[in-house]
Amino acid sequence: MDILTFLLPTVPLLSAVIVTLLSDGPRRRVARTSIGFSVLTLLIAATALAMYLSNPRPVPVSFGINWGTLYLDPLACIMALAVAGISMVVHVYSARYMAEESGYARFFLLLDLMTASILLMVTAGDLITLLVAWHLIGVLLYFLLGHDTRRQAAQRYAFWTLFTYRLGDLPLILAAVLLYQAYDTLSLPLLFERISAAPDVATTFGLPLTSTVALLIALAAFARSAQFPLHTWLPYSMEGPTPVSALMHAGIVNAGGFIINRFAPLLVHAGEVLHLVFAVGLMTAILGSVLMLIQNDIKKALGYSTMGQMGFMFVECGVGAFSLAIYHLIAHGLFKGTLFLGAGGVIGNARKHDGVPPDDVYTFVIERKPIASRMPWVAAAVITVVAPLVVLGVSHWLVGGDFVSRQGAVILLFFGWVTGAQLIFATYRVRAESPWRLMAMIVLSLVIVVAGYTVVAHSFDLFLYPDRALSESIFEAASIPLATFEIIVAILTLAIVVGWLATYYSSANGGADGKNPSGLRLALYSLISREFYVADVYTWLTQAVFGISQRLNVWLRWA
Amino acid sequence: MILTIAALFLPLFPLSMVQNLILSRIRAPFARGALVLLWPQIGVTILQTQQPEIPAFIETWALLSAAFYAVRLLTVRDLAIWAGLFASSAVALTWGLVMQGVDETTLRLFALWFSLPAALLILLTEPISKRLGAAYAGLFAGLVERQPRLALVLTAVMLCAVATPPFPGFFALLNLMLGLDSPGVFGVLGIWLVWSWAAIRLVQGFVTGDGREISAADLGRGGALVYYAVLAVFVVAGLQFTGGNL
Numbered sequence: 001m002d003i004l005t006f007l008l009p010t011v012p013l014l015s016a017v018i019v020t021l022l023s024d025g026p027r028r029r030v031a032r033t034s035i036g037f038s039v040l041t042l043l044i045a046a047t048a049l050a051m052y053l054s055n056p057r058p059v060p061v062s063f064g065i066n067w068g069t070l071y072l073d074p075l076a077c078i079m080a081l082a083v084a085g086i087s088m089v090v091h092v093y094s095a096r097y098m099a100e101e102s103g104y105a106r107f108f109l110l111l112d113l114m115t116a117s118i119l120l121m122v123t124a125g126d127l128i129t130l131l132v133a134w135h136l137i138g139v140l141l142y143f144l145l146g147h148d149t150r151r152q153a154a155q156r157y158a159f160w161t162l163f164t165y166r167l168g169d170l171p172l173i174l175a176a177v178l179l180y181q182a183y184d185t186l187s188l189p190l191l192f193e194r195i196s197a198a199p200d201v202a203t204t205f206g207l208p209l210t211s212t213v214a215l216l217i218a219l220a221a222f223a224r225s226a227q228f229p230l231h232t233w234l235p236y237s238m239e240g241p242t243p244v245s246a247l248m249h250a251g252i253v254n255a256g257g258f259i260i261n262r263f264a265p266l267l268v269h270a271g272e273v274l275h276l277v278f279a280v281g282l283m284t285a286i287l288g289s290v291l292m293l294i295q296n297d298i299k300k301a302l303g304y305s306t307m308g309q310m311g312f313m314f315v316e317c318g319v320g321a322f323s324l325a326i327y328h329l330i331a332h333g334l335f336k337g338t339l340f341l342g343a344g345g346v347i348g349n350a351r352k353h354d355g356v357p358p359d360d361v362y363t364f365v366i367e368r369k370p371i372a373s374r375m376p377w378v379a380a381a382v383i384t385v386v387a388p389l390v391v392l393g394v395s396h397w398l399v400g401g402d403f404v405s406r407q408g409a410v411i412l413l414f415f416g417w418v419t420g421a422q423l424i425f426a427t428y429r430v431r432a433e434s435p436w437r438l439m440a441m442i443v444l445s446l447v448i449v450v451a452g453y454t455v456v457a458h459s460f461d462l463f464l465y466p467d468r469a470l471s472e473s474i475f476e477a478a479s480i481p482l483a484t485f486e487i488i489v490a491i492l493t494l495a496i497v498v499g500w501l502a503t504y505y506s507s508a509n510g511g512a513d514g515k516n517p518s519g520l521r522l523a524l525y526s527l528i529s530r531e532f533y534v535a536d537v538y539t540w541l542t543q544a545v546f547g548i549s550q551r552l553n554v555w556l557r558w559a
Numbered sequence: 560m561i562l563t564i565a566a567l568f569l570p571l572f573p574l575s576m577v578q579n580l581i582l583s584r585i586r587a588p589f590a591r592g593a594l595v596l597l598w599p600q601i602g603v604t605i606l607q608t609q610q611p612e613i614p615a616f617i618e619t620w621a622l623l624s625a626a627f628y629a630v631r632l633l634t635v636r637d638l639a640i641w642a643g644l645f646a647s648s649a650v651a652l653t654w655g656l657v658m659q660g661v662d663e664t665t666l667r668l669f670a671l672w673f674s675l676p677a678a679l680l681i682l683l684t685e686p687i688s689k690r691l692g693a694a695y696a697g698l699f700a701g702l703v704e705r706q707p708r709l710a711l712v713l714t715a716v717m718l719c720a721v722a723t724p725p726f727p728g729f730f731a732l733l734n735l736m737l738g739l740d741s742p743g744v745f746g747v748l749g750i751w752l753v754w755s756w757a758a759i760r761l762v763q764g765f766v767t768g769d770g771r772e773i774s775a776a777d778l779g780r781g782g783a784l785v786y787y788a789v790l791a792v793f794v795v796a797g798l799q800f801t802g803g804n805l
Contacts, residue, residue, distance in 0.1 A: 102704075128733065132724040139723055142759070149703045149767040159759055166755050170748040177736050177744050203741065549634040552627075558640050559579040 004048040005061045005070045008080055009120040011041045012087075016112035023105035031095035034108040038084070038091040041115065045084040049077040056466070060125045060189065067186055071125030074464045075261055075326065079122040082330045086250045086337055087115040093341050094243040101241070107147055111247070114140045118251060122258065126186040127176040130262075134172055134220075134255075138165030141252060145240035157236040164233045168223025172259070175216035182209050192265035199269040214270030217263050218277050225256025225310040228284045232535045235291075235303035242340060245299065249306045250337030254329035257313045261322050261464075264474060271477040278318025278478070285311025287532070294528055298343055306336055312415070319411045320478030323461040323471070375435040377508040380428040381501060387443050388420025388450075395447075395454040409475075414489060418496060420446055425500060428507075561611040568602025569654060569670070571617075572624040575647040582643045588685045591639065592678035599650045599670035607663045621654035622746040629750045632757035638687065638694035641761055642680035645720060648754070649673035649728075652735060652747065659738040668800055669735070672727040675793060676720035679786065683713055686782070687765070690775035696761050701770025709778040710766045712786045717762050719790055721754045726790075727797020734801060 015037030022030050052058070058073040072080075091111060098107050117140055121133035139162070146158035180186060182201045183194040201209040221227075226234035234253065238245055260267065260277070267274060288308030295301035309332045316325040374380075392413050424442060432438040465471040479485070517525075530536070567574045578598055585591050628648035635641045653670050684694035686709060691699045703710035722728030732751060736744045 128730075131733070132729070135724050135729070139718070146767065149701070150769045152767075155763055155767045159763065162759060163756060166752050170752060173733070173736070173748060174741075174744055177733075177739075178741070180737055205741065545630070546634055549630050549632075552631050553634055556576065556631075558635070558637075558644075559576040559583065 002059060002061050004044055004051065005059075005072045005123060007044050008041070008048065008072075008084075008123055009070070009116045011037055011044060012112045012116040012119065015041075016109050016116065019105055019109045019112060023109070027099065027104045030105045030108055031091075034112055035088070035091045035095060037112065038088040038115065041119070042081075042084040042088045045077075045080040045119075048072055049081050052077045058189075060187070062125075067126045067128035069125030069129060069187060070120075070123045071188065072123060074466070075258070076123045078326065078330070078464070079258060080119055082333060083115065083118045083122060083251050086247065086333055087111070087118075089337065089341070090243045090247045090250075093246070094241075097243055098241065101148070103147060103149075107144075107241070110140055110144050110147070111243075114144060114247070114252075118255075121255065125188055127180060127188065127191070128186055130188070131169075131173060131176055134259075135169055137252060137255065138162055138169060141165065141244075141248065144244045144247075145237055147241055147244065151239065154239040157233065157239045161233040161237050164223050164230055167230070168220045170220075171216035171223075172220035175213045175220070178203060178209060178213050178216075188262070195266055195269070210266055210269035211273060214263070214267050214273040215276070217259060217266070218273050218280075221256030221259050221277075221314075222280060223256075224259070225253055225313070226284075226307050227256070227280050227310065227314060228287050229534050231284065231288070231307050232531070232538065234307050235295075235300050238297075238299040238303055242299075242344065245303075246337045246340035249302070249340060250333035253306060253310060254313070254333060256310065257317065257325045257329045260314075260317045261326055264322050264465075265470065268470065268473045268477050271479075274318050274320065274478040275480065276318075277314050281311045281314025281316075281318050283311070284308070285315060287311075290528055291531060294525075298346060299340070302336065302339055302343065306332075309336070315415070316412065318478060319409075320475035321409070321412055322474055323464040324412065324457055326464060327457050327460045374428060374432075375439060377428070377504045380424070380439070381504050383439060383443070384421045384424045384428070384500060384504075385497060387424060388417045388446065391443075391447050391450050392416045392420065395451050399454050399458045410485075410489065414492070416450070420450070421500065425503070428504070561605065561609045562613065562617075565602050565605045565609075565611070566617075568605065569599055569657075570602075570624070570647045570651055571620055571654070572627055572647075572651075575624065575628070575651070579640075579643045579647060582639070588639075588682050592681045595642065595646050595678045595681060596671075596674050598646075599653065599674055600667060602650075603653070603663065603666045603670060606657060606666075613657060615658070617654055618658045618743065621651045622743065622750070625649070625651040625750050626746065626753070629753040629757065633753065633760065635757070636696040636761070636764060638696070638761070638765075639681055639684045641757075642677045642684075645680070645754070645757075646674055646677040648750065649677070649720075652732075652750070655735050655739060655743065655747070661738075664800075665734075668727075669731050672731045672797060672801065673720070673722075675789075676716055676726075676728070679716045679789065680720065683709075683716060683786075686778055687713070696764025699770075699772050700764060700768025701766075701772075703766045704768075704770030706770075706775070706777040708780070708783040712778060712783055713765060714762055715790055716786065717758045719793065721758045722751060725794050725798065727793060727801050730797060730801040 015034055018037075019030055019034050022033060052072060052074065056074075058071060058076075061070045062068065091108070094107065094111065098104055101107070114137065117133050117136040121130065121137060124130035124133055142158050142162035142165075145161055146155045148154045179191060182203075183191055185191050185194065195210065199210050203209050203212050223230045237248060240248075285308050288304050288306075288311050292301050292304035292308060295304060309328075313325045313328050313332070316322075316328060396409070396413060423446065424439070427439055427442045430438065461471065465474075527533075563574070567577055570578050578594075582591055582594060585594065625648045628644050628651070632641060632644050632648065635644060650670050650673055652673075653666060656666055656669055687694040690706065690709070702713070719726040719728065722732050724730075732747060736747050739747065
C-alpha cells in the first residue's frame with residue numbers, strides 16, 4: 001500500500017521526464033509513452049482502491065521531512081481513481097486530436113505534470129503538500145489553456161483562469177498559516193484530531209478560528225470551482241484545446257468540492273459557513289443554468305452547464321451531504337468529459353443535417369403516420385407534481401427510513417423532485433404518436449434512475465464517511481431552525497408549482513409567440529446576455545489598477 | 560543612521576530608488592546581476608554586525624514598500640527594469656524575517672531566493688536584446704514559435720522569481736508568513752498575487768504571438784542547460800535549506 005501511495009503521483013511525473021527526453025523524436029512515440037504511463041497510473045489507482053477495500057486502514061507515507069506526506073484514505077482513493085481514469089481517456093483522445101498542432105510533446109508533458117499535481121493534491125497528507133499541489137494546478141492549467149500561443153483569445157482567457165486560481169490560492173494559504181499557528185502541526189490527520197479536541201480557539205482578531213478558517217477554505221473552493229462572482233473564467237476557458245476543456249470540466253474544476261470534503265472535520269464546527277456555501281451554490285446553480293440557456297455555442301453552453309453543476313455540488317455541501325457532492329463531481333466529470341470529447345462530432349452532425357423540423361401535414365399525408373399529439377395538460381401537471389415525489393420518497397425510505405429528520409436530505413429530495421418534474425414537463429412538450437405511452441416510459445426511467453442512484457449514493461456515503469458520527473454531525477451543523485426551514489421549503493414549493501402551472505397553461509394556449517416582449521423582459525434579456533456585467537466590472541477595475549501603476553512609474557521615472 | 564543604511568541595501572522606498580538608479584546606469588548585464596545579488600547581502604551584514612534597534616513600524620513600511628513596487632511592476636515592459644523593481648519589492652520582505660529575529664543564514668537565504676532569479680532575468684536581457692534589438696515585452700511577440708529554448712528559459716526563471724513551487728521562493732514566503740500576524744500575512748499574499756499578475760503580463764509580451772517577425776537563431780543548447788542547471792541547483796538548495804525545515 002505504501003509503495004502504491006508513493007507511485008500514484010510519481011508515475012505521471014516520471015512520464016513527464018521521459019516525454020521531455022523523447023520530445024525531439026517521432027510524435028507517435030511521445031504519445032504512446034505518455035498513454036502507457038497514464039494506463040499504468042490508472043491501474044495503480046484501481047489497485048490502491050482495491051487494497052484499501054480489503055484492508056481499510058489509511059497509512060500516511062512520509063519522505064522524512066515535515067511535509068511531503070501522502071495519505072490514502074477513502075476520499076483520496078476514490079478521487080485518485082476518478083482522476084487517473086479521466087486523465088487516461090484525455091491522453092488517448094489527445095493522441096489524434098492534437099496530431100496537427102505544434103508543441104505536441106509539450107502538450108503531453110503538461111498533461112502528465114497536471115495529472116501528477118492533481119494526484120498529489122488528492123493524496124496530500126499535510127498542509128504544505130496540499131498547498132504545493134493546489135498552486136501547481138493553477139499554473140499548469142494556465143499553460144495548458146494557452147497551449148496555442150498564437151491565439152490572443154486563448155492567452156487572455158488562460159490568464160483570467162490563472163488570476164482567479166491565484167486569487168483562490170490566497171485564502172487557502174492564509175487558512176494553512178492560521179491552522180499551523182493555532183495547532184502547531186502540518187499533518188492533516190493530526191490537525192483534525194487536535195481540532196476535534198479543541199475546536200474553540202480564537203484568532204488574532206478574537207474571531208473563532210474554525211469558522212474563520214472554514215470561511216477561507218470555502219473562498220478558495222469558490223474560486224476554484226467557478227462560483228458566482230468568480231465564475232467568469234470558466235465559460236471562456238473553452239478557447240483552450242478540447243482535451244484540456246474535458247480534463248478541466250471533468251476533473252480540475254471539481255477541486256472545490258474535494259477541498260471542502262477534505263476539511264470536513266473542520267467544517268463540522270462551522271455551520272454558518274455551510275449556510276454561506278449553500279447560498280452561493282444555489283445562486284451559482286441558478287445563474288449558471290440561466291446563462292447556459294441563452295448560449296448558441298455548444299462548448300460555451302457546456303461551460304455554463306458546468307458552472308450550474310458546480311453550484312449544485314456546493315448546494316450539496318451546504319446541506320451537509322458531503323459524500324453526495326463527491327458522487328456528483330465524479331458523475332458530472334464522467335458525463336461532462338464525454339460531452340466535451342463528443343462536441344466535435346455533434347457539431348459535424350449538425351452541419352450535415354438540414355435542420356428543418358418534421359412537418360405534421362407532411363408526415364400525415366406523405367409518410368402516412370398519425371399526427372403527433374400531447375396528453376391533456378391537467379393530467380400532465382398532476383403527474384409532474386406527484387410522480388417524482390412518490391418515486392423519490394419511496395426509494396429513500398427503503399434505504400434509510402429516517403431521512404425526513406435530516407434537513408439536508410429533505411432539501412436534496414426537494415431538488416430531486418424539481419429535476420424529476422422538469423424531466424416530465426419536458427416530455428409533455430414533446431409531441432408523440434402515443435403521449436401516454438411516452439409518459440409511462442419516462443416515469444419508468446425515472447424509477448430506475450432514482451432507485452439506482454439512491455442505492456449507489458447510500459453505499460458511497462458509507463464508504464467515504466465510515467465514521468457515522470462525523471457524517472451525522474455534518475448534517476447537524478448544516479441544519480437551521482426547523483420553523484425557518486419549513487417556511488423556506490413551503491415558499492419555494494409554492495413558487496415552483498405556480499411557475500409550472502403558469503408555464504403549462506401558457507404552453508397549452510400558444511405561449512408568447514408573435515407577441516411583442518415587454519420592456520422588463522428585454523431588460524432582463526440584455527442583463528443576461530451581458531452575463532450580468534461581471535466581466536465588465538473586472539475589466540474596469542483592471543484598467544484602474546493599470547492606470548495607477550502607469551502614473552506611479554512615470555512620476556518616479558521607473559526607479 | 561545604521562538603520563537608514565540598512566534600509567538602503569534591504570531596499571525600502573524611497574531609499575530603494577538608489578539601487579534602481581545605479582542599475583539603470585550600469586550597462587554590463589553581469590555587473591547588474593552581481594549588484595542585484597550582492598546588494599541585499601550587504602544590508603544583512605550591516606544588520607547582523609551592528610545589531611541596531613529596529614522600531615515596529617519598519618515591518619509595515621517594508622510591506623507597503625513591497626506592495627508599492629509590486630503594483631508598479633504591472634506596467635513595466637522592459638525586462639531589466641522589471642527585474643530591478645521586482646528585487647526592490649521582494650527583498651523588502653526580508654524585514655519581516657528581521658522583525659521575527661531569525662538567524663543570519665535564514666536572512667541571507669531569503670534575500671538570495673529572490674535576488675538570484677532577478678539577477679538571472681537581468682542576464683537574460685543580453686540574449687534577448689541580441690536577437691530582438693531590445694528586451695522589451697510586446698516589441699516582437701512569439702518567442703516560443705521561433706526560439707523555444709529561450710522562451711522556456713525565460714518562463715522558468717520568471718516562475719522561479721514569483722515563488723512558484725518547487726522553487727525556494729515559495730517555501731521562503733511560507734516560512735515568512737508562518738511568523739507574521741494576520742494583517743501581515745494578508746499583505747504578503749496580496750503582494751504575491753500582484754507579482755504573478757505582473758510576471759504573466761511580461762512573459763506573454765515576449766513568449767506568445769505568431770513570431771513571424773523573429774528570424775534570429777535560438778539560444779544554444781549549452782546556454783539553456785546552464786540556466787536549467789542553476790535553477791535545478793536552486794530548487795535542491797531551496798528544499799535542503801528552507802523547504803525541508805518548514
